Amino acid sequence: xxxxxxxxxxxxxxxxxxxxxxxxxxxxxxxxxxxxxxxxxxxxxxxxxxxxxxxxxxxxxxxxxxxxxxxxxxxxxxxxxxxxxxxxxxxxxxxxxxxxxxxxxxxxxxxxxxxxxx
Amino acid sequence: xxxxxxxxxxxxxxxxxxxxxxxxxxxxxxxxxxxxxxxxxxxxxxxxxxxxxxxxxxxxxxxxxxxxxxxxxxxxxxxxxxxxxxxxxxxxxxxxxxxxxxxxxxxxxxxxxxxxxxxxxxxxxxxxxxxxxxxxxxxxxxxxxxxxxxxxxxxxxxxxxxxxxxxxxxxxxxxxxxxxxxxxxxxxxxxxxxxxxxxxxxxxxxxxxxxxxxxxxxxxxxxxxxxxxxxxxxxxxxxxxxxxxxxxxxxxxxxxxxxxxxxxxxxxxxxxxxxxxxxxxxxxxxxxxxxxxxxxxxxxxxxxxxxxxxxxxxxxxxxxxxxxxxxxxxxxxxxxxxxxxxxxxxxxxxxxxxxxxxxxxxxxxxxxxxxxxxxxxxxxxxxxxxxxxxxxxxxxxxxxxxxxxxxxxxxxxxxxxxxxxxxxxxxxxxxxxxxxxxxxxxxxxxxxxxxxxxxxxxxxxxxxxxxxxxxxxxxxxxx
Numbered sequence: 001x002x003x004x005x006x007x008x009x010x011x012x013x014x015x016x017x018x019x020x021x022x023x024x025x026x027x028x029x030x031x032x033x034x035x036x037x038x039x040x041x042x043x044x045x046x047x048x049x050x051x052x053x054x055x056x057x058x059x060x061x062x063x064x065x066x067x068x069x070x071x072x073x074x075x076x077x078x079x080x081x082x083x084x085x086x087x088x089x090x091x092x093x094x095x096x097x098x099x100x101x102x103x104x105x106x107x108x109x110x111x112x113x114x115x116x117x118x
Numbered sequence: 119x120x121x122x123x124x125x126x127x128x129x130x131x132x133x134x135x136x137x138x139x140x141x142x143x144x145x146x147x148x149x150x151x152x153x154x155x156x157x158x159x160x161x162x163x164x165x166x167x168x169x170x171x172x173x174x175x176x177x178x179x180x181x182x183x184x185x186x187x188x189x190x191x192x193x194x195x196x197x198x199x200x201x202x203x204x205x206x207x208x209x210x211x212x213x214x215x216x217x218x219x220x221x222x223x224x225x226x227x228x229x230x231x232x233x234x235x236x237x238x239x240x241x242x243x244x245x246x247x248x249x250x251x252x253x254x255x256x257x258x259x260x261x262x263x264x265x266x267x268x269x270x271x272x273x274x275x276x277x278x279x280x281x282x283x284x285x286x287x288x289x290x291x292x293x294x295x296x297x298x299x300x301x302x303x304x305x306x307x308x309x310x311x312x313x314x315x316x317x318x319x320x321x322x323x324x325x326x327x328x329x330x331x332x333x334x335x336x337x338x339x340x341x342x343x344x345x346x347x348x349x350x351x352x353x354x355x356x357x358x359x360x361x362x363x364x365x366x367x368x369x370x371x372x373x374x375x376x377x378x379x380x381x382x383x384x385x386x387x388x389x390x391x392x393x394x395x396x397x398x399x400x401x402x403x404x405x406x407x408x409x410x411x412x413x414x415x416x417x418x419x420x421x422x423x424x425x426x427x428x429x430x431x432x433x434x435x436x437x438x439x440x441x442x443x444x445x446x447x448x449x450x451x452x453x454x455x456x457x458x459x460x461x462x463x464x465x466x467x468x469x470x471x472x473x474x475x476x477x478x479x480x481x482x483x484x485x486x487x488x489x490x491x492x493x494x495x496x497x498x499x500x501x502x503x504x505x506x507x508x509x510x511x512x513x514x515x516x517x518x519x520x521x522x523x524x525x526x527x528x529x530x531x532x533x534x535x536x537x538x539x540x541x542x543x544x545x546x547x548x549x550x551x552x553x554x555x556x557x558x559x560x561x562x563x564x565x566x567x568x569x570x571x572x573x574x575x576x577x578x579x580x581x582x583x584x585x586x587x588x589x590x591x592x593x594x595x596x597x
Contacts, residue, residue, distance in 0.1 A: 005426055005462040008401065008477040012470050020474060032446070034458035040422045043399035047477070084424075084460060102472075108435055110465040111472040 001093075001109050003056045004083040007048050011095035013113065018097045021052035026091035026104075034084040041080045042070040057082045136179040139233050140201070142361055143192040147172040148548035148557070149389035153191035156392070161185050170313065170354035172549075175201075183236055186364075187244075190388040190419060196350050196361035197233040200225050205358040211318050215327040221360075222331030230362050234347060237364045305341040307348055308332060309363075314355040324351060381408060382484050386522075386548065387415040390482060393546065393559050394520045398422035400479040405429075405468040405508065410438030410461075412482055414445065417459040425461045426478075428468070435465045469503040473511045475567055481508045485523040497525050501532035509539035510567045517562030522548070524555040538570025539563055 011019025045065065054061045060082055069075050093102045093109055102111050145153040150172065154165035157176050165176040175198065178186065186195060208214055310325035328351050333340055338347065348363035396402060396416060400423040404412045407427035416425050427438050442461050449457035466472055485504075486497065508519055519540065523529045533540060543559040563570075 001464070002462050004401075004424055005464070008426075008474050009472050010474045012472045032458040033456040034460060035421065035456040037398070037422055039398045040424075041399075044424075047399065047401070049474075085458065106439060108439060108463050108465055112430060112465055112467055113470060 001088045001104055001107060002084055003053060003086055004044070004048075006056055006088075006093070007053055007083075009093065009109070009111070011097065011100065012111070013095050013098045013100050016095060016097045019095050021049065021055065021096070022093040022102070023096055024056055024088060024091065024093060025101075026088045028088075028090035030087050030089050030107075031081075031085050032087055034080075036077060036080050038073060038076050041076045041083070044083065045069065045079065053082065057086075136181040137229050137232065138177055138179050139229055140175055140177050140198040141186055141364075142168075142173060142175050142196045142198050142359065143189070144172055144194040145174060145192050146383065146386045146389055146548055148546040149191060149386070149392075150174055152389050152392040153189075156189055156191045160189065168354075169357060170352065173352075180233060180236060183233065184240060187240070190415070191385055191392070193383070193385050195364040197230045197237075197364055199227055199230040199360040199362060201360075202356075202358040204356050205353075207317060207356065209318060211323070214317075214319050215323070218324060218328045219331040222328055223335050225360060227335075234362045234364070304336070304338045304346045305344060306332065306336075306338045307340060307342050307345040308351055309348055310351040310353065312353040314353065316355070317353070321353070324353065382411040382522075384411055384415050386550070387412040388419065389546075390520050390522060390557055391416050391420060393557065394480050394482060394518050396420035396423040396480065400424070401426070401477065402480040402482060403428065403473070403478050403511070404483045405466070405471060405481065405504070406483045406485060407438055407463075408434050408484060410441045410463070412484065413438070413461050413463075414441055414459075416482075417442075417461045418445070421460065423460070423480075425459075426464065427461060428464045428466045428471075430465065430467050432465070435463060438463045469500070469507055471507050471511050475510050476513050476517075478511045478517065479513055480518050480520070481512055482520040483522070485521055485525075485529070497528045501525070501528050502535065505532050505536055505540065509536060509562060512562040514562055514566055515564040518543075519558075519560040519562070521558045521560065522550075522555060523558070524550065524553045526556050529556075529558065533558070533560075538565050539567070 006022065006024060009020075009022055011022055013019065050065060051063070054063050060078065066072060066075055069079075087107055088104055089107045091104045093104065093111075094100070095102075102109055104110075143153065143157075150167045153174050154167060154176075157163055157165040157174065161176070161178060161182055163176040163178055163182075165174045167174050189195075208217065306329075308325040308329035310321040310328070312319075312321035312324060329340060329349070332338070332349055348366075350359070350361040350363055352359040352361070390412065394402075402413075402416060402423050403426040404410075405428050407413060407429045410427050413425035413427040416423065427442075429435050429438065442459055442463065446457045446459055464472075486500065512519065521529070533542070539562065540560045541563055543561050545559065546557040548555050548557060
């Protein structure tokens with residue numbers, strides 16, 4: 001699971017209203033090189049929940065967006081790495097409100113709910 | 119025509135001088151225009167759409183032949199020997215057969231055969247680069263195999279286990295005999311496609327008669343299965359096209375090595391993606407991804423978007439992961455320093471997407487048809503729920519959906535109750551293995567989810583997390 005995906009995921013457990021962002025508990029992480037495209041990154045930034053990304057990136061990103069980031073290649077490359085290249089292979093995602101855990105295996109989060117929690 | 123001149127084994131012409139030829143391509147019916155667009159973009163040729171659905175024609179100089187093989191919207195390619203717009207088919211069979219026989223010896227075969235030769239050496243080069251493809255995956259055997267859902271499952275399990283499979287176009291390993299290498303004559307067959315109600319003959323008869331004459335002209339050996347040259351005789355009313363095939367098997371499964379029971383043709387996936395014109399930074403989800411044909415095609419052709427593939431089925435998820443992984447490994451082996459594709463795969467339920475409201479730019483998927491997958495009854499429940507969920511996650515105002523379905527009735531009914539959320543943009547009618555299906559292109563209206571009359575009406579039913587949230591929102595708004 002890439003962190004860009006994590007940024008749009010939310011808990012859909014029944015009755016939960018504060019299910020975003022999901023907490024990441026990773027036991028295996030991998031870096032998979034993806035072609036860098038500055039336009040992709042700079043256009044993606046406004047679509048993101050920046051604070052959730054910062055939290056997921058665990059210190060690699062500044063807590064607030066820098067000024068004129070569109071022209072800052074070094075910054076864009078950092079964001080690119082966080083969004084597309086870091087992958088959680090094993091672990092789980094946890095709903096911040098209910099505590100319900102969704103396992104991640106082979107890089108795939110299983111978000112299926114059982115009868116009782118959907 | 120002098121037999122000597124038309125025999126390719128004796129050809130000594132200057133093959134370095136590019137010649138102009140007409141190439142014909144078969145494409146998924148309904149996507150002729152998108153295919154023509156691609157030809158224009160990638161080859162710079164303007165394509166003509168045939169009256170015979172599912173075919174386009176364009177001219178190239180032979181130096182552009184390699185480019186033609188990179189077209190993503192075409193299923194099969196052939197080089198035109200000759201086209202007749204108004205072939206006068208006589209009334210009796212005997213007369214027609216006589217005409218076809220005469221035709222064979224009067225056609226300008228030379229250029230087309232030159233192209234066929236060039237094509238053979240092109241394929242050999244590509245085959246060498248790919249290394250030893252010991253056995254191609256069995257599901258590649260043309261479209262017919264795809265229709266047989268039951269046998270597919272067992273075949274796929276075998277195909278899945280083979281590692282180091284070559285992805286991409288399912289080429290035959292049996293090398294056709296190169297001229298000059300042996301004295302043996304080439305083997306050929308004639309494939310005839312006939313459509314029209316004024317003909318006094320069948321396609322088989324035409325193939326047989328024409329084939330007989332071709333054999334006389336070239337002294338080739340007829341062989342229905344292991345042929346070197348496939349001569350195409352396409353008859354559509356009074357339009358006749360004679361061609362020579364440049365692809366052995368359809369290119370339509372190119373990126374998929376791990377198949378599922380209803381794997382979508384890559385050419386169809388490509389056509390659907392072209393319809394929604396992915397822009398840089400678009401977040402595109404396929405919430406019923408099956409084997410991942412659409413996200414994989416997208417990630418390769420429109421690399422500046424991001425694809426999230428999801429399915430509820432274990433095997434589908436596994437196959438998607440394998441298909442993506444296979445391509446990444448191929449790229450790595452080819453020396454890429456950035457082999458990763460912008461795709462992620464999840465296991466989820468399309469009716470309860472774990473995705474933030476309004477966070478997705480495009481929803482694109484092949485919806486269950488109810489014949490091979492799911493059931494018609496299930497569709498009555500599934501279609502409204504998933505259309506609604508798709509509307510929720512889709513960005514209001516700018517969001518789009520491209521949805522393929524054969525259950526047009528059910529889909530249209532479900533859609534009619536969602537006028538506040540979805541607006542029909544246009545529909546492309548396609549043919550999927552004999553079934554008439556539609557690709558519906560929808561635009562997400564500017565209305566926020568939860569504020570349109572139908573939302574409120576539906577929300578009064580079972581309360582899920584979105585309903586709880588939207589009721590909450592409405593309450594605060596009303597204060």
